[in-house]
Amino acid sequence: MTTQPPPDGARAPDPEARGLPLVIVLLGLTVVSGIIDAVSYLGLGHVFTANMTGNVVVLGFAAAGAPGFTVTHTAASLAAFLLGAVAGGRVAARFGGGSRRAWARGTLAAEAVLVGASAAIAHAAPGARGTAYALIVLTAFAMGLRNATVRKLGVPDLTTTVLTMTLTGLASDSRAGGGSGRRSPRRTAAVVAMLAGAVLGAWLVVRGHLATALLIAAAATGVLAVATSGRE
Template sequence: MAEDVRRRALRLRQTLVVALAVVSGATDAIGLMALGGAFTSVMTGNLVILGASASTADAELAIASGGAIIAFCAGAALGARLAGSPIPGDRIWPRPVTVALTVELVLLAGYAVGWWITGAGPGTALTLVLLFAMSAALGIQSSTVQRFGVSGMSTTYLTGTLTTVVIRLATGRGVREVWHSIEILVGLVAGAAAGAGLLIVAPLAAPVLQLAVLGAVVLVGATMFRRS
């Protein structure tokens, strides 16, 4: 019985992690398409953009990509402080994870307010503020997920996840062994598609996806795992 409960709890955590990947995908799509042309979680991409902007003397792009990198790092540091490191005897969903994700939710809510009061058309200065707020939010999420202590689990750094999937499949491992990683990758792509789609058909609704999904993760994490 206890093993069944633990297995269900692990499955629920995986579902919530996939949901966080959806948030990452939507946030990156919105940042790239509508807020300065920089990523909010893909810092490798931002480093490349920063280097390219230096060669093309594109000051606006350099500020957007460079600022996003700094904001992400600040968020990752804050997330590490809030969520802490894995410890022996950790719960499947430690309470500090919920605390850190709540702070992320506050940052995304701040971005949403700025987006809405400008009618989905923030000026240059506010565009950067909103981009940096989202970058900091995903920085928090990136380091918070590390509290689970699961090797290779990430909702933002997914190049490594994709590489691991390919290596394991190429060396004869079954799909079942990497299915949890495939779910996260699919969640990221689905989130990006949904975020981009909302920008095209209903720009004012774009933040709703991020807030709804992250809010659901925080709520479920705070209630279901506390009971278990």
């Protein structure tokens, strides 16, 4: 069966445009980041596995001997995140010049598998000696892989894991700050998405459902991986 060419003057459908716009997908991933950091900070010994800015500060707390913080947990998170970012950079160098949609889907699918594996471990061995380290390494590696990908995608104001510059832009570029406020809706949505994920993750963790929180994060990422397009 042969494919008929489009009529004269008509454009062939753009395969990169099929699916959810990247802006929507990245907002969804921001919700996931809130869940992941709620799980790691509240359930894995006061360590972040998505927000590395906070993690560097936490490492300083731990190094100074502040109670409740662990150098080894935080160092493991930082190391795994950096390894994930290296892997994400290599994937971007290899596949970033081709289909944006296929590249984004592949890396998000890998993130979903890693977070899903952490959910399985948390469910199967919640009190085992090495469970906390396994969850820290798997989720931090996944977040490093994602952050490298998001950075290469270059969608403005949507880093998915940190909000400092988003909040700065929201205030400084607002009408009150002398700007146009053109990107305020996107920036506000990113803040709300992170907050929503943190609320959901914290609600589950404090009720003893850490594995469920990770499963929700993995499932959400998997859905976004399947649904994403290559366009903003």
